[in-house]
Amino acid sequence: MPDSFAQKFLKTLWEHLRPGGRDIGETIRSSINFAPRFYIRIGNLSIPVTSSMISLVLSVVILTVLGLWLRRGLKKYNITGKQALVEKLYLGVIGLSEGAGMNRKQAEIALPWTLTMGLYIFMSNAIAVAEFPAAAMNPAMPLALAIFSVVFIIAMGIHLVGFKGFGYSLIDPIPMLLPFNILDYLIKPVSLTLRLFGNVFGAYILLGFIKTVIPLILPSILGLWFDVADGLIQGLIFMYLTTTYLGEVVEKSEHTAERLAQKNQKIKHKKAQV
Amino acid sequence: MDKALIAFAAAIAISIVGAISAIGISRVASKAFESMAKQPEVASNIQTSLIAAIVFIETCAIYALVIALLLIFVF
Numbered sequence: 153m154p155d156s157f158a159q160k161f162l163k164t165l166w167e168h169l170r171p172g173g174r175d176i177g178e179t180i181r182s183s184i185n186f187a188p189r190f191y192i193r194i195g196n197l198s199i200p201v202t203s204s205m206i207s208l209v210l211s212v213v214i215l216t217v218l219g220l221w222l223r224r225g226l227k228k229y230n231i232t233g234k235q236a237l238v239e240k241l242y243l244g245v246i247g248l249s250e251g252a253g254m255n256r257k258q259a260e261i262a263l264p265w266t267l268t269m270g271l272y273i274f275m276s277n278a279i280a281v282a283e284f285p286a287a288a289m290n291p292a293m294p295l296a297l298a299i300f301s302v303v304f305i306i307a308m309g310i311h312l313v314g315f316k317g318f319g320y321s322l323i324d325p326i327p328m329l330l331p332f333n334i335l336d337y338l339i340k341p342v343s344l345t346l347r348l349f350g351n352v353f354g355a356y357i358l359l360g361f362i363k364t365v366i367p368l369i370l371p372s373i374l375g376l377w378f379d380v381a382d383g384l385i386q387g388l389i390f391m392y393l394t395t396t397y398l399g400e401v402v403e404k405s406e407h408t409a410e411r412l413a414q415k416n417q418k419i420k421h422k423k424a425q426v
Numbered sequence: 427m428d429k430a431l432i433a434f435a436a437a438i439a440i441s442i443v444g445a446i447s448a449i450g451i452s453r454v455a456s457k458a459f460e461s462m463a464k465q466p467e468v469a470s471n472i473q474t475s476l477i478a479a480i481v482f483i484e485t486c487a488i489y490a491l492v493i494a495l496l497l498i499f500v501f
Contacts, residue, residue: 181499248474251471251474343485346485346488346489346492347481347484347485347488349492350488350489350491350492350495351488353491353492353495354488354491354495357495389477389481392477392478392481393481396478
């Protein structure tokens with residue numbers, strides 16, 4: 153006699169929930185499969201779509217809808233709770249930038265990118281709580297974000313302090329350190345990438361292990377920490393580091409300008425004495 | 427290569443770095459809290475630097491984690 157639908161359902165559910173029912177190695181190995189899930193064909197072009205891309209597109213959609221909802225009914229007086237929340241976030245990031253060495257105007261110029269990156273990383277990690285694969289599981293995603301962040305830091309640094317100022321920032325303590333300062337711009341993306349990837353991947357494997365050993369209740373509670381809170385921390389850190397690196401450029405260029413001015417003054421002083 | 431040997435190597439990598447970075451983070455945090463208690467007026471400044479310092483220490487730990495994961499899943 154073939155099993156009825158209810159029996160099959162219960163059997164599958166039990167297989168899914170039974171402690172030790174799944175092979176941990178197999179679960180993890182199948183989840184770190186970065187191969188494209190399917191291809192979108194447009195004419196001759198075929199675009200590979202990975203699971204990370206699906207999460208990213210989903211998080212972008214969520215953020216867009218959230219943004220459109222939050223910008224409705226903005227007021228100058230008698231503000232609503234959601235506006236107060238957004239303003240708090242905005243002022244928090246401005247304060248962060250000011251602490252990193254930028255002035256208010258520079259902080260406002262740099263804010264759109266940094267805050268977007270933070271929210272984007274947070275959302276693409278927090279989406280894992282709904283059993284979507286976290287986007288940063290695929291090392292390509294953090295690498296892309298990190299490379300673009302460093303390009304942003306260089307471009308925005310040049311925009312804020314000018315070509316001369318950026319050159320000054322490269323020879324900050326003494327001109328001899330120029331190669332190390334250039335090397336810094338190669339190390340920054342690597343460290344940003346590995347930090348995000350390692351954190352998300354490690355959390356995923358830990359959660360996968362717990363899901364295999366104790367499949368009931370506990371994974372959902374821990375998931376709140378590892379996916380939502382950890383995603384928030386990672387987004388915050390990414391944002392914070394981008395801001396700090398940018399503030400460093402501004403600060404270093406000011407230092408060098410000051411140092412050179414002092415040197416010139418000394419030379420002038422000596423000449424006057426002679 | 428022997429599977430057990432690789433697992434042992436990964437365990438050594440993560441355990442040493444985990445222990446040492448935990449010690450580092452605890453030292454940073456204890457000093458930061460001490461100075462926060464001494465000078466509550468600059469507590470917010472200290473907090474930001476504290477997060478930065480912890481992040482840099484944590485990065486080292488995550489490098490070890492990545493290497494351990496690579497050891498397990500690549501070899």
